[in-house]
Amino acid sequence: MIKFVEIYRDNTFGESQKNQYSHYSLRETYINPDHVVCLREESAIKDKIEETTLASELDDRQEFTKVFINRGQTGLDIVVVGSPESVEEKLLKAGKQLLRG
Secondary structure, eight states: OEEEEEEEEEEEOOSSGGGOEEEEEEEEEEEOGGGEEEEEEOOHHHHHHTTSGGGGGSOTTOOEEEEEEEETTEEEEEEEESOHHHHHHHHHHHHOOOOOO
8 A cells, every 4th residue: 555645525515505515625545556556646736725725735746646546336436636747657666576586
């Protein structure tokens, strides 16, 4: 399992259900590299978090990657902090094993 920082949308309700608003937060998440199917750059999230308080916590140059995880008949996709190249490197590094020869 490899630890990443996930950015997720936290739906919160105001005084009534009609005043629903969304904000984004960070949390640690662990991913099994054997179940990763695809990595894709997620640039759209930058626009969504620009108007939130989370924007002040992140560097403007920060990149995000959508990770697609196989869950049998359905899939799961999460957005993690880091470029696709850095996420791939982290996943590959964890998969290295010493071959006995």
